[in-house]
Amino acid sequence: MTVEFWIVQTFNGLSYGALLFLLASGLSLIFGVMRIVNLAHGSYFLLGGYIALSVIWRTSTFPLALLAGAVAIALVGIGMERLFLRRLAGQTLGQVLMTVGFALIFQDLALLIWGGDPYSLPLPSWLQGVVTAGALRFPKYRIFIMAVAVVIGALLWLALDRTRVGAMIRAAVDDAEMAQGVGIRVPTVSLGVFALGALLAALGGGIGGGFLGVYPGLDFEILPYAFVVIIVGGLGSLPGAMVGSLLVGLLDNFGKALFPELAYFTLFAPMALILALRPTGLFGRT
Amino acid sequence: MKDRRGIVIGLVAVIAAAGVAPLLSAYPLTLLTQAAIVAVLAMSLDVLLGYTGLPSLGHAAYFGVAAYAVGILATDYQRGFLVCLVAGLVLATLTAAVFGLLAIRATGTYFLMITLALGMVVWGLAFRWVSMTKGDNGIAGVPRPELGLPWSMGAPLPFFYVVLVAALVAWALLGLLVRSPFGLTLQGIRESDSRMRALGYNVWLHKYLAFVLSGAFAGFAGVFWAYYNGFVSPVDVQLVTSVETLLMVALGGPGTLAGPALGAALIVFLKNFVSVYTKRWLLILGAVYIGVILFAPRGVPGAFRRNR
């Protein structure tokens, strides 16, 4: 194992982790505020990618495509929360089954609208190619993914930690009833968080479209990764989602490179271990 | 009152199925067989969900582990029915015993997440432990068992009756379980964890035993599933299978045993018939999920009861 091997694999792991962060941070926030296990979250990721694809075909503008996908799915999220999930507050089972129902419907609609062919999101020229450092090559697009994740992560952290809205969200995460009691409109907060989560997932899907591609089945393929991230990191915790996604990205990468036969074991075994030692995850409240 | 009606409806369904079976052609008969097996799976989950209040998202794990045990033993080692049955049950029970240790500490949504994660571990093994499970290709050619009966299990009708008897046995045992003092304690825990603890019950142990027993019965269903399909693949342990089982219980009404069993049958028929008429059946299945939750939150039987 050369030094180069470790550098390249770490870079790859971090860039995959960065993408997972976009997906998982929203899921984690939604869970934190609403205690919903959203099985349609992978669908947001997939639909975000598809919408970005349609926009880029027509306008050839990459940032616009990402934005359109994210906003459209945020609206879908608002609709789902406002019209359906809100009625089921506190019904764990009902919410899960409801989100499954939506995931199935989204899956079929995507097939109906975009057909089943796999696509790759075409990248603008400034994101193609590689940055070389000696013998090492770092694809620009992966650097871009990391940069986006860092920016989003910083914005989320600032927003949660330094703003009034952030304080309201944190209060709702800690104790929804208490927050309601001190005059925070928890339903509105919930709606906002749900929309934000959907937006982030769809943004991840658009960005992931240039890297993982966009294809039927991606929704349920990516979903377990998001769950592993938030289980490892701790449900409802932003730092948890950050650390969890990096950890999962690295574990997945090194696991595949060093022990390819055990590809899933290197991912799930540490998760089971963490569950055994800290049932609420690394950053979850005990 | 509620109990007795469930038993009566269930028995009527079983007797009707048994009586009508010889008149049916092979295809509806195989669907009935499938329904009976999946009904056992749904009832086993109902012990957890309906009676103990623990919604598991990893129930396919025990079902699948047992199916794999049968698949591997019956093909690579040519073992008979009894060995496969015992191995399947033991393996499913052990899996549940280990998972239970990790999962029982959590409640509510956390429990849901943890069981989902543990179910994924089993799926990962089925998918990647190729030397044992043949990975994505699955294990094909599981022969129907020889039970020492005068009828060949290869024919649909005798096999259906055997499965029906097995399902009845499972129903009876589970029925006794939930009506026993142990089962009543579980229902007490479902209503109020803390009250039962204050009354001096060992809540953890009760939940844990319910978890393990539920896994064992899921394994019982898995054994017959392997024989029924003659085939075991990672599909049998995937998340969607677990979710579908939850839907069956929700549809039939949690906490009634007979309800989830009928819910299971309903879903089996729905999937097989609707997909014949339209390619868009996923849309319909998705709408059923949403519709059940919105319009019949206590299951179909609950919906009718309220109106009387």
Next chain:
Amino acid sequence: MRTRAFTVLLLATFVAPLLAPPAPAAQGAPIKIGFLAPLTGPFAQIGKDMVNGTELFLDEIKREVAGRKVELIVEDTEGQPSTALNKSRKLVEQDKVHLLTGGLLANVGYALQPFIDGAQIPATYPVIAADDITQRKPAKWIVRTGWTTSQPMHPFADWVLKNTKYKKITTIGMDYAFGYETVGGFQRVFEEGGGQIVQKIWTPLNTNDFAPFLSQIKRDSDAVLALFVGRLALQFMKQYEEAGLHGKLPLLGGGTTTDESVLPQMGDEALGTLTALHYSQAIDSPANQKFARAFEARAGKIASYYSEATYTNMRWITEAIKAVGGKAEDRAALLAALRKVDIKDTARGPLSVDAHGNPVQTIYIRKVERVGGKLQNTVITSYPAVSQFWKYKAEDYLKQPLYAREYPPCKACQ
């Protein structure tokens, strides 16, 4: 009230079809063909291609053969073995089809085999390529109208030995039987001819990021042999270029790696890739040009091997039905006729069947080129009348184990 209406509706949707009587099976009635394809799930688009290919041929013959109408009953497998099994039961026992055909993935192929032999229903596999179905575990009632996985790879290795300077090759492929059989077939002939496989990398089926695998490829290999399908092929190509390997390490591949079902979505990164398959949309024969044009007009996309496979499959079936004078009810005779088909001018060239029920056919060596702005698999050369056993004697070949993850063993690895 709403609740009750909903439940009644739900109950009605499944009770109603139960009451429908099973189909009658009278002479003179149409010949029924049951067709299985994944119409939902990740493989839905390929399933659609398969149905389109089939329907195209049936329309061309006006859905009539040997004086009888042909009725096609399509069922969705969801790409899952247990569903495929249920639907096969429905087709055979409820609809009373005379012949069963279709299927995409090997796991479905293996799952259906015991059922088909048990029900003694004539069946064809146009796409499922798992070697052993016509080799070591032959199915009595299944005739393959497609190919075996390793069939194109034997001549491909022969061609690479004779026409390139590549002596040391690294393989990277999907970690399942289809990958093993592709790589194994290549490795056997390549190493017997003096070449060396110096490294074998297997990637899990749901790999998203190829980077950890690509960085392992030995940079002193002469070339890389890749085997991917569908979206994996698309991503692999892109990431191969991203890793700086395109143009540096020449890329060879199994036919699906540049199949026309994904080729239009690829870019310049695919240029120059050499592959082998029993079909290319760019085959320059009148039969193929006619098929390819008709398919494109019908489906609005270019033909792939999946659509050609099912198109020619249906032609094969109708030839057999003609041979038995339309008496599709005589299952043994129909099966025998299916095993005797010999067509000179299919879209993919002349076809005949070997004693084990697999086609003997032309294998095309293809190179990805850009012609008229579009990528295509240009045919460089072809090997006529290639059998699944290549130049080996069938008995000897069948004594070898099935190509697997560790077989042939990689002697030159490390």
